[in-house]
Amino acid sequence: MKTLSLTFCPLALVIAMLTFGVADARAASVQSAQEIIKYPDDRTSARYRLDALDQGPVLRHGDGPGRCDHLGARDVWVWEHSGTYYMHYDGAGTNAWLACLATSTDLVHWTKKGAVLELGRKGDDDSASASYGVTFFDGKGWHMFYLGTPNTTPAPDYIPAFPYLTMKARAASPTGPWTKQPDVIPFRTKPGTYYSATASPGHVIAHDGGYLMFFSASTDAPIRRTLGIARTKDLNGTWHIDSEPIVPLAEQVENSSLYYEPTSRTWWLFTNHVGLRGGLEYTDAIWVYWTTTLDRWDPAHKAVVLDSKNCKWSRHIIGLPSVVQVGRRLAIFYDGNAAEQMPTGVKSHMNRDVGLAWLDLPLVAPTAQ
Numbered sequence: 001m002k003t004l005s006l007t008f009c010p011l012a013l014v015i016a017m018l019t020f021g022v023a024d025a026r027a028a029s030v031q032s033a034q035e036i037i038k039y040p041d042d043r044t045s046a047r048y049r050l051d052a053l054d055q056g057p058v059l060r061h062g063d064g065p066g067r068c069d070h071l072g073a074r075d076v077w078v079w080e081h082s083g084t085y086y087m088h089y090d091g092a093g094t095n096a097w098l099a100c101l102a103t104s105t106d107l108v109h110w111t112k113k114g115a116v117l118e119l120g121r122k123g124d125d126d127s128a129s130a131s132y133g134v135t136f137f138d139g140k141g142w143h144m145f146y147l148g149t150p151n152t153t154p155a156p157d158y159i160p161a162f163p164y165l166t167m168k169a170r171a172a173s174p175t176g177p178w179t180k181q182p183d184v185i186p187f188r189t190k191p192g193t194y195y196s197a198t199a200s201p202g203h204v205i206a207h208d209g210g211y212l213m214f215f216s217a218s219t220d221a222p223i224r225r226t227l228g229i230a231r232t233k234d235l236n237g238t239w240h241i242d243s244e245p246i247v248p249l250a251e252q253v254e255n256s257s258l259y260y261e262p263t264s265r266t267w268w269l270f271t272n273h274v275g276l277r278g279g280l281e282y283t284d285a286i287w288v289y290w291t292t293t294l295d296r297w298d299p300a301h302k303a304v305v306l307d308s309k310n311c312k313w314s315r316h317i318i319g320l321p322s323v324v325q326v327g328r329r330l331a332i333f334y335d336g337n338a339a340e341q342m343p344t345g346v347k348s349h350m351n352r353d354v355g356l357a358w359l360d361l362p363l364v365a366p367t368a369q
Helices: 001-028 345-349
Strands: 053-061 075-082 084-092 097-104 111-115 129-137 141-150 163-170 198-207 210-218 226-230 254-259 265-279 279-289 302-306 322-326 329-336 353-360
Touching: 075 129, 075 322, 075 329, 075 353, 084 129, 129 198, 141 198, 141 265, 210 254, 226 265, 254 322, 279 345, 302 353
Parallel strands: 097 129, 163 198, 198 254, 226 254
Antiparallel strands: 053 353, 075 084, 084 097, 097 111, 129 141, 141 163, 198 210, 210 226, 254 265, 265 279, 279 302, 322 329, 329 353
């Protein structure tokens, strides 16, 4: 029996290593940060890091059809369908920021297709910008929730300005054409709430027989940012917004992209953090929050994923993330600016390109928190 036991144990160990060891060896684990960034106001800091490996830019602005992105490419939403990857990105064009499309089969080489939305008519909620198109496939057709606003800064930048609203379009194909649905009003900004200035679209998931959207929310004067949950049973109906955000306004985060880790039954929510330097606010990092319960998020359970410490080409600005699982890795798309000096004022929003970084799977939260 002893001989059999000695023979069996190494074999079991080998099997366990083959089954679990590679994943454990490749796992991306949250670690305590050696240096915690402090801000001059009351916005919070992350005390953990989950460092992604940066690959660098994969889509540069300036050569989109119809000059659709000649002043910038940013704010991406990436998804996969039938072996093709699709990217919606905000193209800063000649007269507006519009949702544009690019496609790829390898996530690195992208073919630009041009704008997929047009500006609304004068007086419409999307008369000045129709951008950031978040998609959801219900098994029959495609739904796009996009950011609309009637306000922008002056030419030539046309940066979208408050209010940031959620609007809807539909299509039979991920490439469009997209038909706007002006009669569908998912939700709107509301005075006196945490979403008084911004109620813009975010990641949609099917959950408990309905749908959840992790939308971007903000106040104005002062601008304070967070994420909220909107709920519906009908993607073409009205959404009901939770009375409280998922994390406090002092977190100063916006935009959402979720990944579910089945090995630990944990949800990971990637978002971009807005920092403060020299009196200037700018997107300075990608953060991730984790939870095992979608209705409960602890603001202490967050980590820096990408910032100036591990991004090799954008030394100051790290913008909106979108994550896609690719085998045993997680692709993280984001936007940045390769300028050596920190762009100031409205120029911090312009001349951005799209980068790609990676995390190995599974993602592992710290055991003691």
